[in-house]
Amino acid sequence: MKEKPHIIRVAAAASLLWGAGCATTETVTESVTVHYVGSSTVAVFLSEAESVYPGLHFDLDTAPESAGGERAIFRGEARLAGIATHPSAETLNAGIASTLVGRDAIAVVVHPDNPVEDLSRDQLRALFRGEITDWSQVGGPELAVTPFVVAPDSATHTVFQREVLGGQAYGEGCQVARPDRGLIELVARTPGGIGHISFGFLHGEERVRPIAVDGERPTVTNFEYPIARPLYLLHRPGDPALDGFLEWVDSSAGQRVVMRHFVGKRVVGEVGATEAEVATGTLIVYTRREPVYDGGIYYYPYTAYEVRKRYGELFRRVPNRRGHNDERPTRVELPADTYLVVAESAPGEKVEFFVRIEAGRVTEADVEEILEERR
Amino acid sequence: MILPLLALSVAALQAAAQEDVVGPREPRPTAPVDRAEVARAVDEYLAASRPPAPPSAWERALARLTLYGDFRLRAEADLRGDDTPDRERFRQRTRLGVNYEFRDDLLFGVRVVTGDPDDPNSSATTFSDGFDDIELSLDRAFLQWRPRGAPGLTLTGGKFTQGWRVDPIYGELVWDADIQPEGARLDWSWSGEGRVRRVDVHLGQYVASEHSQATDAYNTQVQVDARLALSPQWSLDAALGYYAVTNPDALFDRNRGNATRDASGGGMPDAYASEFSILNPILTLERPVRGLPLHLSLQSFSNLRAASGRDTGYSVGAALGRMREKGDWRGYLQWMRIEQDAVFSPFAQDDFLEATNFSGAVMGARYQVADGVGLHLWTLVTDPLTGPTPEDPSWRLRLDLDMRF
Numbered sequence: 170m171k172e173k174p175h176i177i178r179v180a181a182a183a184s185l186l187w188g189a190g191c192a193t194t195e196t197v198t199e200s201v202t203v204h205y206v207g208s209s210t211v212a213v214f215l216s217e218a219e220s221v222y223p224g225l226h227f228d229l230d231t232a233p234e235s236a237g238g239e240r241a242i243f244r245g246e247a248r249l250a251g252i253a254t255h256p257s258a259e260t261l262n263a264g265i266a267s268t269l270v271g272r273d274a275i276a277v278v279v280h281p282d283n284p285v286e287d288l289s290r291d292q293l294r295a296l297f298r299g300e301i302t303d304w305s306q307v308g309g310p311e312l313a314v315t316p317f318v319v320a321p322d323s324a325t326h327t328v329f330q331r332e333v334l335g336g337q338a339y340g341e342g343c344q345v346a347r348p349d350r351g352l353i354e355l356v357a358r359t360p361g362g363i364g365h366i367s368f369g370f371l372h373g374e375e376r377v378r379p380i381a382v383d384g385e386r387p388t389v390t391n392f393e394y395p396i397a398r399p400l401y402l403l404h405r406p407g408d409p410a411l412d413g414f415l416e417w418v419d420s421s422a423g424q425r426v427v428m429r430h431f432v433g434k435r436v437v438g439e440v441g442a443t444e445a446e447v448a449t450g451t452l453i454v455y456t457r458r459e460p461v462y463d464g465g466i467y468y469y470p471y472t473a474y475e476v477r478k479r480y481g482e483l484f485r486r487v488p489n490r491r492g493h494n495d496e497r498p499t500r501v502e503l504p505a506d507t508y509l510v511v512a513e514s515a516p517g518e519k520v521e522f523f524v525r526i527e528a529g530r531v532t533e534a535d536v537e538e539i540l541e542e543r544r
Numbered sequence: 545m546i547l548p549l550l551a552l553s554v555a556a557l558q559a560a561a562q563e564d565v566v567g568p569r570e571p572r573p574t575a576p577v578d579r580a581e582v583a584r585a586v587d588e589y590l591a592a593s594r595p596p597a598p599p600s601a602w603e604r605a606l607a608r609l610t611l612y613g614d615f616r617l618r619a620e621a622d623l624r625g626d627d628t629p630d631r632e633r634f635r636q637r638t639r640l641g642v643n644y645e646f647r648d649d650l651l652f653g654v655r656v657v658t659g660d661p662d663d664p665n666s667s668a669t670t671f672s673d674g675f676d677d678i679e680l681s682l683d684r685a686f687l688q689w690r691p692r693g694a695p696g697l698t699l700t701g702g703k704f705t706q707g708w709r710v711d712p713i714y715g716e717l718v719w720d721a722d723i724q725p726e727g728a729r730l731d732w733s734w735s736g737e738g739r740v741r742r743v744d745v746h747l748g749q750y751v752a753s754e755h756s757q758a759t760d761a762y763n764t765q766v767q768v769d770a771r772l773a774l775s776p777q778w779s780l781d782a783a784l785g786y787y788a789v790t791n792p793d794a795l796f797d798r799n800r801g802n803a804t805r806d807a808s809g810g811g812m813p814d815a816y817a818s819e820f821s822i823l824n825p826i827l828t829l830e831r832p833v834r835g836l837p838l839h840l841s842l843q844s845f846s847n848l849r850a851a852s853g854r855d856t857g858y859s860v861g862a863a864l865g866r867m868r869e870k871g872d873w874r875g876y877l878q879w880m881r882i883e884q885d886a887v888f889s890p891f892a893q894d895d896f897l898e899a900t901n902f903s904g905a906v907m908g909a910r911y912q913v914a915d916g917v918g919l920h921l922w923t924l925v926t927d928p929l930t931g932p933t934p935e936d937p938s939w940r941l942r943l944d945l946d947m948r949f
Contacts, residue, residue: 262737264737458868460712460866460867460868462710462712462715462721463614463705463721464637464639464667464721464722465616465721465920465944465946466614466616466918466946466948467866467867467868468612468948469868483695485648486695486696488690491610491643491644491645491651491653492610492612492641492643492651492653492688492705493705493707494612494641494705494948495610495612495643496612496948497610500607513735516741516742516771516773516779518737518741519737
């Protein structure tokens with residue numbers, strides 16, 4: 170039976186804020202409803218963001234997960250999409266903008282009665298491939314292993330497959346949970362159960378227990394946890410209602426909400442820093458190089474790029490060369506913050522990525538490496 | 545006092561965070577806390593997190609400086625088609641430049657080159673003339689401003705590089721690449737993501753010759769260059785340039801093949817026969833072939849103010865490859881026909897044995913033997929279009945060792 174789309178309609182939790190707004194100004198702000206399609210993980214953030222960011226409501230359609238979200242924004246069927254992986258070049262080339270929200274750890278959860286605390290990625294691969302069938306083989310009780318996985322539409326499915334299984338297929342014994350959140354219930358009901366799920370679903374969750382992977386526990390501050398993926402919002406540029414919201418996502422206030430469940434774009438200590446506290450760091454971007462013919466010799470200087478504080482707000486345009494013969498990328502000093510860099514991936518084709526500038530430190534980014542990662 | 549408190553706070557926060565992740569668990573045995581140990585750990589953490597000292601004023605100034613340069617060693621043989629004796633020679637060219645970014649929007653640059661300062665078409669020196677020392681001169685001294693409020697706009701004044709679009713196969717038929725114009729230029733660049741990927745506009749006004757007692761010579765330049773995406777593989781670059789020379793006779797002593805006339809009636813040629821306003825469209829198709837750029841190019845040049853019908857030239861050529869890194873290679877071939885007054889000869893190339901009034905070809909291969917070091921083997925064939933007597937084609941063979949840094 171085809172499952173009905175799982176649509177969460179969040180009531181106007183911002184009404185209190187709206188009311189407060191009415192008390193201080195005579196202008197009544199009209200609330201805007203935005204149709205969202207995509208990752209249920211990103212939707213966890215949107216549900217909470219809605220309760221603190223005034224004037225926006227999200228119609229959340231999470232059944233299509235990341236793959237469906239990217240399709241929907243590409244076809245114009247959604248105003249906002251969420252994906253738990255990097256956007257494809259095809260999507261970016263179609264003029265769709267991407268905003269990095271944060272990073273999500275993919276947690277491995279077991280039944281709370283299971284005493285196993287830590288598994289290596291090799292052990293996880295064997296468990297999810299069906300090569301280990303009993304918990305006693307990894308230091309647990311004599312109990313049959315029942316692996317659960319989220320649906321293939323979910324980016325959690327493919328990222329875990331890539332990062333842990335090395336691209337190999339899941340074992341035939343894996344049972345599929347749809348939507349992702351349903352996996353918690355399945356593992357909670359199965360004493361020998363094990364599953365993978367976004368860490369964002371586990372806030373306050375006691376029915377299952379996340380375990381460490383390679384000795385690293387999944388937390389919003391643990392950058393060493395080995396299984397993580399980026400969370401992006403995709404949108405058409407020039408949407409006035411969304412522009413303000415996306416600026417807020419990038420702000421300290423927005424990142425605080427992100428970090429209730431996910432790893433933020435900045436380290437914890439930087440969130441909430443005031444302008445007065447901000448010092449400068451250095452950015453070096455290795456962009457595309459194009460030939461310059463100078464008296465019989467070809468020089469290959471780097472091409473220009475833009476630094477934006479948020480989508481649409483140009484902060485600085487960097488020629489990335491001092492004259493036509495300069496073959497070294499320019500070292501650019503910027504206030505410590507997170508920036509969006511827009512560079513050329515090919516003549517006339519753009520690539521966008523975030524960089525974090527830390528005080529007194531050098532941040533380097535290589536466009537070719539970023540493109541290779543996205544492929 | 546503060547550090548132990550901080551350490552305890554950190555420990556408490558870590559414990560709380562861990563419980564938040566793991567959920568209810570068995571109570572843990574309480575271990576005694578070594579506060580001094582925790583304080584030391586916090587000190588180490590803070591020290592590691594502290595940003596390094598900011599760079600000094602001297603380090604900042606040095607970071608704004610860019611040095612660049614190149615060196616070329618050339619073996620050359622001219623095989624003449626007329627009675628002129630063949631010639632072999634060795635040459636070198638050294639160029640060393642420095643650019644300094646005063647501010648993010650202001651750049652100053654100079655370049656020192658070898659060669660005869662009175663010959664703007666070449667910085668090469670020939671081995672040897674009784675082991676004479678090599679002269680040095682500046683072929684660039686400029687100030688460049690990129691207004692922050694006008695993205696894509698660049699204003700340059702002084703003596704500076706050409707910077708406009710030329711034919712990518714061999715691009716010196718109208719403008720010798722060694723010539724560094726003097727005057728002012730405005731460049732504007734726009735890029736988009738639709739079918740039109742980039743548009744560049746260049747407006748230049750150059751002083752070609754200044755005289756205290758006579759009329760000066762100026763060169764006015766306009767070029768519009770657009771890059772279009774034809775398909776995911778193919779792109780087209782279409783440029784249209786217009787170059788006008790005011791009072792070209794001020795440069796009559798540098799004529800290298802244009803038609804002349806006796807303007808003063810003194811019995812000797814003392815002026816160009818034509819005025820020069822040259823229209824120069826360039827069309828280049830590009831696509832990658834096995835990761836290397838393939839260029840197919842066609843250009844023409846028409847002197848709109850020529851005194852005779854010998855006013856047109858064109859070239860067609862192809863090139864494959866690039867010269868960016870070690871192991872790169874590039875092969876190219878271009879055929880051209882240039883009528884006598886199609887180009888202004890003082891500004892045109894000096895690689896061929898004639899600057900104008902010939903049909904010919906250039907073909908060559910380059911190989912990057914190391915990063916920044918390339919070999920270039922090329923040959924240039926010249927067959928005069930008009931002359932007192934029919935001649936066989938003349939050949940020039942070159943082997944260059946190029947080094948850039």
